[in-house]
Ligand SMILES: Nc1ncnc2c1ncn2[C@@H]1O[C@H](COP(=O)(O)OP(=O)(O)O)[C@@H](O)[C@H]1O
């Protein structure tokens with residue numbers, strides 16, 4: 178049932194010996210009202226530098242918890258999470274995160290919010306200003322640099338949050354359902370932008386989503402989680418090339434496959450079926 | 454409430470309804486003061502009460518003019534205001550510092566929180582005799598009382614507001630690897646600002662109340678509250694009414710000023 | 725002992741640390757005679773003053789008189805305030821007519837009326853109850869009116885969709901939605917009544933807790949003053965507790981809301 182993902186055939190294309198992100202048999206439980214609730218159970222996953230991994234699963238299956246562990250916000254768990262072979266102990270600027278709610282500071286302008294992420298960067302002030310302007314340009318919000326978050330639409334606020342996550346040029350970009358709260362049209366548009374931005378930044382990305390289309394559109398690899406407790410049900414490689422067409426037959430077939438895994442409870446773990 | 458308002462407005466003439474709403478409320482707004490003034494004048498004309506109990510509007514206006522030009526009015530006003538300002542600054546600045554200590558440091562909260570809560574149970578004016586013995590009934594005692602009055606509301610609101618910074622924002626500070634000072638400057642202080650502003654507003658109201666109270670209870674000195682006492686001692690109701698009117702206008706000015714400051718400080722807020 | 729139990733004990737211990745230190749320092753200062761008794765009597769003296777007054781019955785009779793004044797004043801002020809606040813909240817015309825005058829009067833600190841009221845009503849109960857009533861009236865009116873005006877538009881719309889008549893709208897939608905705000909007003913009103921009672925008794929009275937404080941001050945008996953300060957704190961706490969309990973019972977639906 179709980180298989181070691183690293184032993185799957187998809188790992189054959191592993192290039193370097195030490196993966197950039199290595200999640201090694203991680204289990205995590207919470208104590209709720211005196212009872213132990215298992216959120217993650219024996220989750221293993223390794224991600225090579227520059228890869229784009231999507232994690233999909235029903236809500237409550239531990240996706241956000243996994244990201245919090247990678248961030249180092251919570252270190253009370255079993256197993257180990259390593260970045261370039263070193264265990265994660267606390268948050269660091271090598272990891273940028275976009276939360277599901279944009280989580281902008283309402284008392285800072287768009288610009289100020291992005292700049293806040295550079296407080297600890299040690300860059301000189303002029304360089305910080307340049308970086309902030311560049312990131313806002315990248316997410317297409319140059320003209321809104323001085324706007325308060327309350328004056329931005331949901332999509333714009335989320336783009337500021339993306340700029341904030343990217344401004345430190347993190348090696349890892351973690352995205353926790355970043356587009357989940359947006360309307361369908363804005364979501365499609367921002368998916369295109371995310372693809373472009375991540376390619377431009379060349380960072381290693383972990384995207385949590387419950388939108389399977391989004392996962393197939395953006396990721397090189399899709400990890401399907403199963404709830405209660407959260408564990409890896411299946412890993413699917415996506416070999417659809419750089420420019421993906423949301424209505425191409427290959428795309429749809431892959432999507433349906435992932436959906437099937439999600440829809441059927443306690444499905445027997447299939448070996449990663451890679452459509453050719 | 455449209456249901457109820459509609460019922461009431463049904464009987465009104467159409468021409469009145471067609472006037473712009475701002476004009477209508479402006480007209481209605483002066484109706485009541487004028488009516489009260491008329492009533493007052495009529496009561497005086499009918500000799501409802503002897504003139505030393507119920508002076509006529511004209512007599513009060515005359516007294517006011519006399520105070521403005523010939524009396525000590527400006528001296529009293531500036532004495533009251535400077536007393537209040539000194540006390541307010543003292544009380545609110547120390548209140549802010551203490552409130553931040555309680556809100557930002559768990560140890561500080563555990564050590565000093567219970568003492569502060571116990572202190573807050575005592576009615577403000579119960580401190581008057583103590584303060585007058587410790588600081589004397591003169592200027593020091595009065596300023597100390599005003600400071601004490603603005604201390605507690607500032608502390609309570611600052612404490613509560615800094616404690617209530619939502620967990621997601623604390624988490625954000627951790628993700629951005631903020632240090633203690635960054636957290637206070639970029640997250641805790643601005644996040645608590647709406648609460649702190651509420652505290653300062655209520656501290657301002659209390660400071661004004663305490664200024665008048667100190668002037669009524671402690672040693673005689675120039676001040677609006679002193680004039681109230683004088684009016685009572687000399688049985689000069691016109692003087693008392695003038696003093697009360699001045700208190701009302703200054704209170705109003707303070708609350709307008711506070712509202713203006715609040716809007717400036719909280720420009721980022723959606724409301 | 726369980727983990728939470730141990731933590732609670734630790735919190736309590738830390739919380740008692742500062743009061744204990746204060747008490748010890750206070751006793752030491754008084755015992756060494758660093759400050760004259762008239763500035764800082766010993767804790768024991770304060771305790772003695774408290775016991776003496778309790779034994780003679782003065783404490784109880786004066787507390788009851790103070791409570792009676794607060795009760796009468798608050799009851800009058802709060803009832804009138806609920807009515808007047810509802811008027812200002814429900815009728816736009818009334819608001820436009822009366823709000824400016826009321827707001828201007830509300831800016832005057834309540835105790836500033838005392839000297840004038842003494843001339844008009846004399847120095848007796850009437851004056852004290854009137855000023856206490858006015859002090860509790862103001863916040864009740866403000867919060868009642870605001871609470872009614874702030875009833876969410878979707879709720880009012882619901883009333884119209886269900887074709888409620890005005891009375892039903894008032895009792896089933898407007899007033900229940902305004903209850904939290906009404907209680908804020910009542911709480912502030914009670915606090916104001918309490919403060920104003922002490923002020924009025926200090927200023928002009930021959931009975932009551934405030935009077936005992938003024939009396940102690942005149943005779944330079946600071947132990948009596950401090951003892952009464954403690955009593956005021958404890959009684960104030962109890963009175964607040966009663967209101968909080970009532971509020972909890974009436975606002976049960978709010979606790980259940982997500
Ligand atoms: N701080 C916490 N305390 C207790 N339980 C938690 C906490 N955070 C998450 N959980 C539980 O862990 C499980 C996974 O939560 P989460 O990671 O937020 O799921 P997802 O992001 O996939 O929707 C849920 O059952 C949730 O109730």
Ligand SMILES: [Mg+2]
Nearest residue numbers: 240241242353
């Ligand atoms: Mg989640």
